[in-house]
Amino acid sequence: MFKTFPKGGIHPPENKLTADKPIVILPVPPQVTVPVSQHIGAPATPVVEKGAAVLAGQVIAEAKGFVSTNIHSPVSGKVSKIDTVVDTTGYKQTAVIIDVEGDEWVTTVDRSTALEKEITLTREEIIERCRQCGLVGMGGATFPTHIKLTVPAGKSCDMVIINGAECEPYLTSDHRLMLEKGAEVLTGATIIMKALGVERAVVGIEANKPDAISHLTELAREFRGITVQPLKVKYPQGGEKQLIKACTGREVPSGGLPIDVGVVVQNVGTAFAVYEAVQKNKPLVERVVTVTGKSVANPGNFLVRIGTPVTALIEAAGGMPDDTGKVVNGGPMMGKALAITDVPVTKGTSGILLFPAAASRRAEVLPCIRCGKCSSACAMGLEPWLISVLSEKGMWEKAEKEKITDCMECGACAYTCPAKRPLLDYIRLGKSTVIRLARERVTK
Amino acid sequence: MSSTVLLTIAMLSVLGLLAAVILYFVAQKFKVVEDPRIDLVNEALPGANCGGCGYAGCRAFAEALVKSTSFEGLNCPVGGADTMGKVALILDRQPVAVEPEVAVVRCNGTPDNAARTSYYDGAMSCRIAHSLYGGTTGCHYGCLGCGDCVSACKFDAMYMNPVTELPVILDDQCVACGACVKACPRSIIELRKRNKKDRKIYVSCVNKDKGGPARKACKVACIGCGKCVKVCPYDAITMENNLAFIDSYKCKLCRKCVPECPTLAILEIGFPVKEQKPAEAAEATTD
Structure with missing residues (x-):
């Protein structure tokens, strides 16, 4: 009943400390820093000037080229300056810095939390909406969603896989999203199915999230074509190719893409973002971030606006423990250590991990013994x-x-x-x- | 008994002769005609195979030299004028005078000057560190200190100074092959004209940030103020992307720019100690 991919894989300690912590909405910080490149592809071009008043949800940087997305203001306020800042990648890039005033949203955004199941938009409109709303893959790779939803000529797609594996230890943002916004995630999946013109979707969830599996299985009865596939716990199950192999048995050829075997994989977070964009016309301006670590006082899952400084997140989790030796952006396996903590949360920030100094240093490198x-x-x-x-x-x-x-x-x-x-x-x-x-x- | 011996000798001799005849004709058929001068030129070259000339090794360079009609763009930086003179003699051409050069590290981001903001724990390779993030200091242009240049140097002309965490170039050993220039992922090392007594005047910074951030990251960063450009009587200094650059071929070593620099980013090396300004002299000698 539990499936997995056959080749390789490891079992690191799970350490899902925040699995039972409900998502907490973090207050809007006094100032946000919004980098213009939060996705794979060409950076967006800022379209606001210094001193301009902006509303939450307003486009502040426009996509440049095909592989690129819009960047929206996550808050309302005044543009303080456009400057180069260090972002979570450790490099400097252009960012729009906004001083927050109130929380006024663009009027076209529906901010109600009522579930909207009826899909009124056509295929093309859905893809266009995803492009307009600046959606990117929320699993960490931040590949623009509208491109993934456009099936290239000559290729065909017959199923969607919603990635709820969350195989990285520590991270629980997708897990909480599935529990708390399950119906929205599945509606998002239905929208993705419509955009791709397919009849089938599989939600792959690892067995260490039994509550999410049973919750979504229950909900999926009301959605046509969606099934939940429980998976054995194994890292890197959340890798696209591994997930496809686990769920369908199909193998993506070397150098190929999932579309080569007729599959499109979208993260749970992306499905939720698609739901919000298509049904509520809400651009991608906030995301769930797990802040955790063994010595963190109050680890949790936080819904934060893009551009919130990581320091504010750490504060919300009870401050940085004294023994901290490394702060990682993302999961412990694939995440990247931050050079400084004064960096903004971006669309791809799934977690902030605080590791004690003793655990964060690398051990002495010895010669390879060819153990295999x-x-x-x-x-x-x-x-x-x-x-x-x-x-x-x-x-x-x-x-x-x-x-x-x-x-x-x-x-x-x-x-x-x-x-x-x-x-x-x-x-x-x-x-x-x-x-x-x-x-x-x-x-x- | 003796007949067996004789027969064997005769057999082998005939076989040997036959093989020799076949080999002779095969050698004639597949003969490779090579200019004998290539061997001569190859012998005249230093044989370090460093690639400083831009060719795969000394042999490849020798072939290129023999094939070429003039010495335009062809120079062995290791052997210098001596070697090129010998080559010119072999090829019966006029040698072209090429200025000797020396590699210079354009970063002074010691722990004292540029505060470390993080600790790099990955594989000791500048290329890897560079592909990961901005670096251990606030300066995203400066030396990463993993020593890729030192391992690239085939002439033992470089070492890492553990105190400054910067590479040091030994002018006497450096042959300006350019291996370190290629190894540096941040283009910090530059080949400059070699002056008398190895005197040097250069901007020891490659930070292209604006003045404020550059200064904040490193005390001795070039802040792009342009004072040196104004004072230079020979138009040797250019300002591009908030960074001053002194053209070593235009610079006449007048040293007018050195006291102008507010951040001491311009270094003067190898000059006699100035009597009137003891503080500045101390700066120059410690560097």
């Missing part, structure tokens, strides 16, 4: 020890032959390595270099 643990942990069937060493030595052609670009950077290899080798660091370097070289080859 990384190879058996790799869910993509790669040989991490080999591709990491090829990339360390700069042997890019060989690394390419060993399919380094298939790596999804889940970090299972580095997690299992008994020699504590920085496998993923080198694989990431190799992957980006191989992709760059391949691109140069094409342009030549």
Whole structure:
């Protein structure tokens, strides 16, 4: 009854400390910093000037190019300045900084919480609405949703998978969303099905969320074509390709996309955002963030406006513990350590983890003993020890032959390595270099 | 007994002769004609295979030299004028005078100057650190301190100074092959004209931020004020993206710009100690 993907995978301690903490709405901070690039693709161009009054839900930066999305003001107030700031990625980028005044919304946004099940928009209108409302994948990759909902010519799609696996330890934002906004998530799934013109949707949920499985199974009876698929607990089940394999048995070919096997995967958070955008005309200006850590006083799930400083989130969770050695944006496996905590929450921030100093330092690196643990942990069937060493030595052609670009950077290899080798660091370097070289080859 | 021995000798001799004849004709058929000068030029080159000339190694460079008609754009930075003179003699051409160069690290972000805001714990590689985030200081342009340049140097001309956490270039050893320039993901290292007594005047900063943020991140950052540009009598200094750059080929080492810089971002190295300004002199020698 519980399905999973066959190859590789690991079982890190779950540590879902906040699984029973209801979502708390965080008050609007006095100032928000909204980066213009919160998605994969071209950064948006700011369309407001310094001193301009903005309403919550108003477009403040417009999409530039196809792979890009609009950025909306998450608050009402005055644009204090447009400046370069460090964001959660650790790089500097342009951001619109807004001083909050009240909480006035654009009138077209329906802010009621009543469930709206009737879908009145057509396929094209749904996709256009997703584009207008600046929707991106909320699982962390932040790929613009409207592109995912547009099936490329020559490809066909026959089912949607809603990703409720949340295989990352610690994180519970999707879990809480499924419990508290289950009907909205399923309505969102129905909208996605309509946009893609498919009749079937599967919600994949790992077995460590039995309440979410039973709740959504109950609700799904009222939605045509939606079923809930319980999954065995295994990291990285939330990876698109692993989830597809687990739910359908189909295998995405090397270098291919889910659409190659007729599937589109959307995160639970994205489904909820689609619901809000299509049914309530509400742009993506807030999201659920899990703030947690073993020594955090008051860990929880918070609904915050985009642009809220991470420091405000940490305050809400009871302040930064004295023993903190590392603050991670995202999950413990794929998340990225923050260089400074004075960074804004963006569309892709699923969690803020505070690790004690003792647990956050990396151990001493020892030589590889060829034990093969990384190879058996790799869910993509790669040989991490080999591709990491090829990339360390700069042997890019060989690394390419060993399919380094298939790596999804889940970090299972580095997690299992008994020699504590920085496998993923080198694989990431190799992957980006191989992709760059391949691109140069094409342009030549 | 003896007949067996004789027969064996005769057999082997005939076989040997036959093979020799076949090999002779095969060698004639598949003969590769190579310019004998390539070998000569190759021998004259240093044989370090550093790639500083832009070719895959000394042999490839020798082939390029022999094939070329002039020395335009062809130079062995390791051997310098001596080697190129020898090559010119072999190829019977006029040698072209090329200015010797030296690599310079354009960052002074020591822990004292640029406060560390985070701790990097990943694999010790600048390229990886650079692909991850802005760096351990507020400056997103400066040295990451993982030493990719040092491991790229084939001439033992570089080492990491553990106190400043910056790479140091030994001018005597540096042959300006440019391997460190290529290894640095942030383009901090630059090849500059080698002056007499290894004297140097350069802007030791690559921060393109505006003055405020740059200064906040690092005490000795170039803030783009443009004072040096105004004072330079030789038009050697240009200002681009809030960053001053001194062209080493235009600079006459007059040192007028050095006292102008409010953040001491312009370094003067190798000059005799000035009597009248002891504080400044101390700055120059400690650097």
